[in-house]
Amino acid sequence: MEAKEGMEYPELQGAVAAATPGFSGLRQSSTKPVWTLLEEAAQMKTEGNAFYRERNIRSAIGRYHRALLILRGLDSDVMSVKGFGPETPALTPEQQDSLRNTQVDCYNNLAVSYAPCLLQRQSVDYTRVREYSLRVLQWRPGDVKALYRAGVATLEMGDAQTAKQYLTQACRGQPNDANVRKHLQKVEEKLNRELQKEKAMYRGMFSSGLKSSSTEGIDQTNRAGV
Template identity: 70%
Template sequence: MEGAGGEASLDVQGAAAAAAPSLFGHKPNSAKPVSALLEEAAQLKTEGNAFYKDKNIRSAIGRYHRALLLLRSIDSDVTTSVKGFGPETPVLTPEQEALLRNTQVDCYNNLAACLLQRKTVDYTRVQEYSLRVLKWRPGNAKALYRAGVATLEMGDAETAKEYLIQASKEQPNGKDPDHHDLSEQVDVIVI
């Protein structure tokens, strides 16, 4: 599980780790081809998944953040707003664009799951990550469920109910990502 140091801003630590990749055996990505960046991000996601499975939430969060930071450098949604201030973003093939989005969706979904496992949950961040997933995949049951949980904890029961109802429609077995019955959760909100 999480090591000594407790709940101290893991998001900031993950971002710092990604900002200083040479400290972790990764070279700065400015000269890397797109395919290498996509491959490295996918590998970091896979490592994060393994850490999550082993209940090493802190390390999983770090890997997912590092993967997302690598992907930011080639994501046209991010770089178009700063066009002209840095190197041109390479044009991605449809396959590369699909891999980029799929990896981002998985990492944001997994980050939200990790944050929900912490002792002190940052529901605002869980909601933010879930909404990013929903921007790209509007019917993603995991993101809908996690957005619903976060929104409910933040005090907006009506919107939470909408997310959870939609999640129950999208989830084929009627269970949330943690295998709870979604219809029971929606009923609790209604009461």
């Protein structure tokens, strides 16, 4: 699913508004130079990091989403299909790198903001953690942190097979990471339990079939002897 920089969740729009006075919820067109917009987005990310370190998570989330909204107007991949919607400025390779680096950092930080070990939440929205992590992987397929978070979130959402793919890739990138190995082991255990349950189900079906066939054979024998 495509993330929409905070607009897909109404409460996050409130976080963005709280973090940036005067924010209306809609991206206003800007005639600012590209580098100015890139610097503004980087500044928002830096402020978000500062709020995060203070455990002011709501303000941190607002800053990260505001940074992504600023960058949205520069990103041709996000804005529109070719030939429709507003034109995006042509970026130099250096500007494109700056854009992607800030986007990746913001999405990684958003994913971390929903991680239970840091927020100590009773309930965690793993859908968001997975969504933001997959957005990072769209641009950086080998990002170990995003692979790890996508794997943990996918496991918690009940898809152990897909979680194994993410965590196996993360383990290749960081083979000595204890957290990655621990969750990969949890995936293997879950898959093994599911396999054993499936085998038991088929054994039960097979036994029932044999018993039914045996009963029918006895009945036919008894009728033949009458």
